Amino acid sequence: MASEAAVKRSLQSIGNMFSKGSWWVKDSLKMWTIQLQDIPDEALFKGVKACLRKAKKCPTVANLRSIIEADPSNQVGEPVLYKGCQACSNTGSREMARWYTEKGRQKVFFGLAACDCLKGRRLAVGAYEHWQDVVRMWEDSGSDEIFYTTHDHPVLTTEQRVTPEELQARKERAKAAEFKVTGAWRHAVQK
Numbered sequence: 030m031a032s033e034a035a036v037k038r039s040l041q042s043i044g045n046m047f048s049k050g051s052w053w054v055k056d057s058l059k060m061w062t063i064q065l066q067d068i069p070d071e072a073l074f075k076g077v078k079a080c081l082r083k084a085k086k087c088p089t090v091a092n093l094r095s096i097i098e099a100d101p102s103n104q105v106g107e108p109v110l111y112k113g114c115q116a117c118s119n120t121g122s123r124e125m126a127r128w129y130t131e132k133g134r135q136k137v138f139f140g141l142a143a144c145d146c147l148k149g150r151r152l153a154v155g156a157y158e159h160w161q162d163v164v165r166m167w168e169d170s171g172s173d174e175i176f177y178t179t180h181d182h183p184v185l186t187t188e189q190r191v192t193p194e195e196l197q198a199r200k201e202r203a204k205a206a207e208f209k210v211t212g213a214w215r216h217a218v219q220k
């Protein structure tokens with residue numbers, strides 16, 4: 030059965046090949062270990078080698094599995110369903126925020142993208158883009174900062190999703206609404 034150490038080594042060699050940072054290895058480790066649970070270490074290493082020879086872009090755990098499963102000399106079991114994905118809080122979609130400057134103003138776009146867990150893979154078949162593709166696209170189109178949920182940080186903070194300007198406007202709107210409520214209450218009491 031693939032050990033966490035073997036999965037880590039595999040992720041590191043894939044990461045080196047496709048210039049992924051150590052964050053990528055860390056972020057993928059838990060999920061890959063669970064999804065490769067039924068695969069022996071030797072079959073995993075063989076699969077990674079074959080995968081690196083063929084792959085033109087960074088393989089997903091599903092790509093790697095299909096290569097290992099296609100080799101009849103490998104003994105693989107039943108794939109394990111990934112139940113508790115923290116990166117997407119088990120929704121299948123990760124929160125994404127892109128900070129960019131337009132006509133000198135700071136703007137934020139907030140959206141959702143498919144996670145790489147089992148649930149996310151189902152979404153990715155439909156309208157959802159894979160979250161790593163979204164990051165790449167946003168990097169290419171020039172962004173100030175990009176935030177997304179990970180296994181360590183499953184929720185984006187308000188400060189990551191909303192500009193300080195918008196935050197201030199929201200506070201003022203809330204204050205105005207509060208004033209309106211208090212005013213109405215006073216009016217009712219005076220009657």
Ligand SMILES: [Zn+2]
Pocket residue numbers: 114115116117118119120121122144145146147148149
């Ligand atoms: Zn997920």
